[in-house]
Amino acid sequence: MALDWGAVVVFATVHALALLAPWFFSWTAxxxxxxxxxxxxxxxxxxxxxxxxxxxxxxxxxxxxxAIAVLGALSLQGGPxxxxxxxxxxxxxxxxxxxxxxxxxxxxxxxHILWIFYPRPEFFDxxxxxxxxxxxxxxxxxxxxxRYFILLQIPLALLLYVLGGWSFVIYGVFLRTVILxxxxxxxxxxxxxxxxxxxxxxDNSCNLWWAAILTYGEGWHNNHHAYPHVAKCGWRxxxxxxxxxxxxxxKTVGLATNVNLPPTQVIESKNW
Numbered sequence: 001m002a003l004d005w006g007a008v009v010v011f012a013t014v015h016a017l018a019l020l021a022p023w024f025f026s027w028t029a030x031x032x033x034x035x036x037x038x039x040x041x042x043x044x045x046x047x048x049x050x051x052x053x054x055x056x057x058x059x060x061x062x063x064x065x066x067a068i069a070v071l072g073a074l075s076l077q078g079g080p081x082x083x084x085x086x087x088x089x090x091x092x093x094x095x096x097x098x099x100x101x102x103x104x105x106x107x108x109x110x111x112h113i114l115w116i117f118y119p120r121p122e123f124f125d126x127x128x129x130x131x132x133x134x135x136x137x138x139x140x141x142x143x144x145x146x147r148y149f150i151l152l153q154i155p156l157a158l159l160l161y162v163l164g165g166w167s168f169v170i171y172g173v174f175l176r177t178v179i180l181x182x183x184x185x186x187x188x189x190x191x192x193x194x195x196x197x198x199x200x201x202x203d204n205s206c207n208l209w210w211a212a213i214l215t216y217g218e219g220w221h222n223n224h225h226a227y228p229h230v231a232k233c234g235w236r237x238x239x240x241x242x243x244x245x246x247x248x249x250x251k252t253v254g255l256a257t258n259v260n261l262p263p264t265q266v267i268e269s270k271n272w
Contacts, residue, residue, distance in 0.1 A: 001118040001119075001120060002118070003117055003118060004116075004117055004118065004119050007116055007117055007119070008117055011113075011116070011117075014174055014177055014178060015178055017170065017174040018170070018174040018175040018177070018178040018179075020170050020174075021170055021171060021174075021175045024166060024167040024170045024171065025167070026164075026167055028164065028168075029164060029167045029168055029170070029171035029172070030171060032160070032164070032168055032171050032172045032176075033171045033172060033175050033176045033179070036172055036176045037176050037179055037180050037183075038216070039071060040071055040072070040074045040075040040176070040180060041075060041180045041183065041184070041215070041216060042216035042217075042242055042243050042246065043068060043071050043243075043246060044068060044069075044070075044071030044072035044073070044074060044075050045072050045075050045077060045083075045180075045184060046215065046216050046217065046218055046243040047068065047243050047246055047247060048065075048068035048069055048071060048072040049069070049072040049075075049077075049080060049083045049084060049087075050087065050218070051231055051243065051247065052065065052068065053065075053069065053072075053080055053083075053084050053136065054083075054084045054087045054088060055228055055229050056229070057229050057230060057231035057259070057260045058231045058247060058250075058251070058256045058257065058258055058259040058260065059256065059257050059258045060250060060255055060256055060257075061255065064250075064255060066141055069141075069142070069145060070145065070152065073145050073149035073152055074149075074152050074153070074156060075177075075180055075184075076149075076150070076153065076177050076180075076181070077180075077181070077184060078146075078149065079142075079145055079146030079147065079149040080133075080136055080142050080145055080146055080149075081126070081129070081130055081133045081136045081137055081142055081143070081146040082124075082126075082129060082146060084132075084133040084136055085123075085129040085130065085131075085132035085133040086101045086102070086123060086129065086132075088132050088133065089101055089123070089129075089132055090102065090188075091225070091228055094202070094203040094205070094225065095192065095203050095204060101115055101120075101123040102115045102185075102188040102189075104188065104189060104192030104193060104204065108189050108190070108193065109189075111185075111188045111189040111192065112182075112185045112186075112188060112189040113185060115188075126146070153173060156172070156173065157169050157172075157173050160172040160173065183214045183215050184215065184218075186211050186214065186215065186219070187211065187215055187218050187219065187221060190208060190211055191205060191206050191207075191208050191211050191218075191219055191221035191222075192204050192205055192206065192221070193206070194206060194208055195207050195208035195209075195211075195219075195221070195222070196222070197222045198222055198223060198226070198235070198270075199222055199223065199225075199226035199227075201222065201225050201226055203225060205221045205222045205224070205225035205226075206221060206222050207219065207220045207221060207222045207223060207239070208221065209239075212233075212234065212239065212240065212241070213240070216241070216242040216243045217233045217234050217239075217240065217241030217242050217243045217244055218233060218243070219233075220233040220234045220235070220239050220241065221233075223235050223239070227262065227263070227266075229260050230260050230261065230262050231244065231247050231259050231260050231261070232244045232247075232261065232262060235262055235267070247259065
């Protein structure tokens, strides 16, 4: 595997621009960061890319599915076909050093970020990874979004500049992107290394409370690996899952249907 210097330069540049944040600080700009981190992270990635598109743990109207997918694309974590295919491979071959794109068995740094710097064709070449998300690859909208997702940052940056100048751009694009990258990657790395295990599994997935807080519920990772098609990651009352709250809201207003819940017999057997 060869180091992708292009990826290194892009990631280093985004991180460097994020470090300008102290010189452009305002409470409003910080609020923009937190809001967009939630919007693109919890709704776009956790709810959209992950629980909706990757696992189909619930259904929403097609127009809403597309809108949520756009929010996921704005996270700058790749297009929907790339993200979903990689995640399905992760579940299909969890921690296999050759077939899991971000296998934690190769160490913390590999699962956190190095898998991007040393891209393998089977995970980064569309003609090869696309077959692991055929439901999305057949859809013209998702093919378009997968190809041009990065361009969505342009209208976002222009809007932020109009609203608040460079301060909003630094906080709403670069700082938000860096924080969201690393909080998402924590699920690939630390939740396969530390935490407690509620369910036995063939992998090392764990539930980690502080990762769950930073990722809107994704940190209850052992629960998720045990029952990946359940829409809810936090099962016990104190396992806070903000993304589930959003799904529950959509269900309440009639926009989410066929919501997969934890099996009743499992809940009863645990006396929860």
